Amino acid sequence: MNIDIRMAHLFSALDDDQVRQVMESSHTGTLKDGESLFETGDEANRFFLVIGGQIKLFRVSSNGDQKIIDIIQPGNTFAEALMFMEHPIYPVSAEALGPAKVISFDNRRFLQILSGSIEVCFRIMGTMSQRLRGLIKEIDDLTLQSATTRLCALLLHRMEDVGQDHFTLPAAKGVLAARLSMKPETFSRILQNLSTKNILKTKSNEIEVLDESLLRSLAHLESIYGLEPEKPCVLKGQNISIDLN
Amino acid sequence: MNIDIRMAHLFSALDDDQVRQVMESSHTGTLKDGESLFETGDEANRFFLVIGGQIKLFRVSSNGDQKIIDIIQPGNTFAEALMFMEHPIYPVSAEALGPAKVISFDNRRFLQILSGSIEVCFRIMGTMSQRLRGLIKEIDDLTLQSATTRLCALLLHRMEDVGQDHFTLPAAKGVLAARLSMKPETFSRILQNLSTKNILKTKSNEIEVLDESLLRSLAHLESIYGLEPEKPCVLKGQNISIDLN
DNA sequence: GGGATGCCTTGATCTTTGTCAAACAGAAAA
DNA sequence: TTTTCTGTTTGACAAAGATCAAGGCATCCC
Numbered sequence: 001m002n003i004d005i006r007m008a009h010l011f012s013a014l015d016d017d018q019v020r021q022v023m024e025s026s027h028t029g030t031l032k033d034g035e036s037l038f039e040t041g042d043e044a045n046r047f048f049l050v051i052g053g054q055i056k057l058f059r060v061s062s063n064g065d066q067k068i069i070d071i072i073q074p075g076n077t078f079a080e081a082l083m084f085m086e087h088p089i090y091p092v093s094a095e096a097l098g099p100a101k102v103i104s105f106d107n108r109r110f111l112q113i114l115s116g117s118i119e120v121c122f123r124i125m126g127t128m129s130q131r132l133r134g135l136i137k138e139i140d141d142l143t144l145q146s147a148t149t150r151l152c153a154l155l156l157h158r159m160e161d162v163g164q165d166h167f168t169l170p171a172a173k174g175v176l177a178a179r180l181s182m183k184p185e186t187f188s189r190i191l192q193n194l195s196t197k198n199i200l201k202t203k204s205n206e207i208e209v210l211d212e213s214l215l216r217s218l219a220h221l222e223s224i225y226g227l228e229p230e231k232p233c234v235l236k237g238q239n240i241s242i243d244l245n
Numbered sequence: 246m247n248i249d250i251r252m253a254h255l256f257s258a259l260d261d262d263q264v265r266q267v268m269e270s271s272h273t274g275t276l277k278d279g280e281s282l283f284e285t286g287d288e289a290n291r292f293f294l295v296i297g298g299q300i301k302l303f304r305v306s307s308n309g310d311q312k313i314i315d316i317i318q319p320g321n322t323f324a325e326a327l328m329f330m331e332h333p334i335y336p337v338s339a340e341a342l343g344p345a346k347v348i349s350f351d352n353r354r355f356l357q358i359l360s361g362s363i364e365v366c367f368r369i370m371g372t373m374s375q376r377l378r379g380l381i382k383e384i385d386d387l388t389l390q391s392a393t394t395r396l397c398a399l400l401l402h403r404m405e406d407v408g409q410d411h412f413t414l415p416a417a418k419g420v421l422a423a424r425l426s427m428k429p430e431t432f433s434r435i436l437q438n439l440s441t442k443n444i445l446k447t448k449s450n451e452i453e454v455l456d457e458s459l460l461r462s463l464a465h466l467e468s469i470y471g472l473e474p475e476k477p478c479v480l481k482g483q484n485i486s487i488d489l490n
Numbered sequence: 491g492g493g494a495t496g497c498c499t500t501g502a503t504c505t506t507t508g509t510c511a512a513a514c515a516g517a518a519a520a
Numbered sequence: 521t522t523t524t525c526t527g528t529t530t531g532a533c534a535a536a537g538a539t540c541a542a543g544g545c546a547t548c549c550c
Contacts (some may be wrong), residue, residue, distance in 0.1 A: 020383075030266060033470075059381075059385045059389060061389035061390070062389075062465055067384070067385065067388045069381060069384060069387055081370075081373065081374040081377050081378075082378075083370075083374070084367065084370040084371040084373075084374040085374055085378075086373065086374070091378050091381045091382065092381065113364050114363075114367075115367075117365060117518075118360050118366065121363065121366040121367075121370070122329065122359075122360075122366075124370060125326075125328075125329040125366070125369060125370060125373065126329040126330065126376070128326065128327070128329075128370065128373045128377065129326040129327060129329040129330050129373070130330070132326050132373065132376060132377060132380065133326075133330075133336050133379060135377065135381065135383075135384065136304075136314060136336045136337065136380065136382035137336065138384055139312070139314060139380065139383055139384060139387065140304050140312065142384065142387045142388060143312045143387060143426040144304065144305075144306035144310060144312055145306070146507095147506080147507070149432060172527075172528095173527075173528065174528080176525065182507075182508090183387040183507075183508060183509085184527080184528070184529090185507090185508075185509085185528090185529080185530085186506090186507060186508075187527085187528095188528060188529055188530085189507095189530085192529080192530090204515090204516085204528095220307050272506095276516085308518080391536075391537095392536075392537070393536095394548095410523075413502085417497075417498095418497080418498065419497070419498080427537075427538090428537075428538060428539080429498070429499090430498090430500085430537090430539085431536090431537060431538075433498065433499055433500080434499085434537095437499080437500090449498095449546085
């Protein structure tokens with residue numbers, strides 16, 4: 001297997017020699033569906049690059065609920081930010097969502113390389129900066145937006161990624177529900193509700209968006225990014241009463 | 246006014262000459278209560294160090310609610326992570342909570358210094374890493390914990406900071422409520438509830454904790470950090486039924 | 491002192507989401 | 521084909537918080 005880790009943003013500034021050094025400390029692993037990579041509270045001496053499948057990062061509450069913090073896609077690294085802490089401890093658990101393949105790297109080794117390359121440092125800082133922004137957005141969603149809003153926003157993003165109004169959900173419904181911090185039942189009901197309102201059609205994991213602009217207004221994406229003047233939102237929650245006049 | 250910015254973790258690795266350079270691009274400002282520093286969506290060319298008072302970072306939802314993301318205390322920097330983005334835009338709004346004093350710094354100038362000092366880079370990465378961890382913890386709290394749990398956790402932290410079971414709330418109740426993502430009414434009711442249960446006494450903004458261990462179990466701090474085996478939590482929500490046998 | 495003003499509290503009620511339990515569907519195994 | 525399994529849907533219900541409206545209690549200012 002010959003993978004160029006420079007496909008990952010984090011490593012993209014490394015020269016051949018540095019790549020060799022990093023790879024020396026690396027370890028490639030294959031994970032079965034549901035197999036655990038590490039758990040919340042484990043000592044964090046390594047960070048990871050996903051090269052196949054998906055890895056889910058999550059936390060578990062005292063009553064057993066799990067909240068998915070992120071789903072890492074191939075080509076992306078995770079847990080690299082911990083490298084800079086004195087006593088690095090994973091703040092989340094990680095396990096494979098379906099079969100997956102990851103490479104892990106030794107923190108100490110990578111720090112050595114880092115200390116020799118400002119460019120790589122900047123690269124990392126950029127990555128971390130983006131992650132920070134993403135988390136703030138997430139907090140925003142969780143506190144300021146309703147379940148319906150969050151689901152609509154996810155559908156719109158998916159739609160834009162695919163570039164079509166007809167697409168497949170990027171994961172099982174239950175998984176998406178956990179990602180959006182809601183119960184599968186709620187997820188299901190919202191979809192059904194949107195269906196009833198003729199905003200979309202659903203057939204198992206296939207979604208067809210019928211009314212994009214309505215969907216968009218339910219997701220009020222404008223205000224999330226603060227690009228539009230805040231406007232009072234008439235449509236709210238699940239009890240959408242839409243007037244098509 | 247002669248402030249050594251090295252009190253801030255971010256700057257602590259700078260030598261005299263670097264401090265001088267940074268200060269050249271700096272600008273000190275005084276803010277009145279409620280005065281705005283920047284708003285969500287503004288172009289982010291500068292970052293800040295609080296040297297007096299408090300700065301609140303928040304986002305506003307489409308229906309006017311505001312969620313406080315963080316309250317920055319003197320000696321701390323904020324918005325420095327944006328420096329590494331191509332098109333830096335503040336993801337939150339910032340305004341003074343009471344009269345406050347801040348120093349702002351030019352991103353570009355600081356990046357220049359950064360590019361000459363690996364040590365400062367590492368310092369920044371450490372700061373960002375901690376912030377990431379804090380945000381993950383926050384998401385955890387918001388999705389996996391109840392309002393009561395969050396409030397109890399805040400009280401305990403405050404108590405540990407002060408080192409006494411008798412202390413003053415670190416801000417107005419309404420502000421704390423927004424910080425914890427709940428309505429002032431809910432905040433009030435929870436406090437009253439804890440009072441009724443003889444867990445604490447409250448007199449305006451003074452809190453006296455009567456039963457720390459009970460408070461701690463309501464906050465279930467153990468499970469948040471994953472240090473303890475997960476145990477089913479019997480006490481939940483606001484309707485606390487405690488058996489003192 | 492006496493308003494006014496700005497929090498904070500309290501009560502009644504409503505909404506959103508979660509819970510529990512059962513039915514259902516589709517895919518894989520037998 | 522039937523069985524089994526897992527994930528999804530549906531319905532009735534409960535609970536945590538939000539909302540609305542009113543009252544209380546400070547402080548500031550004239």
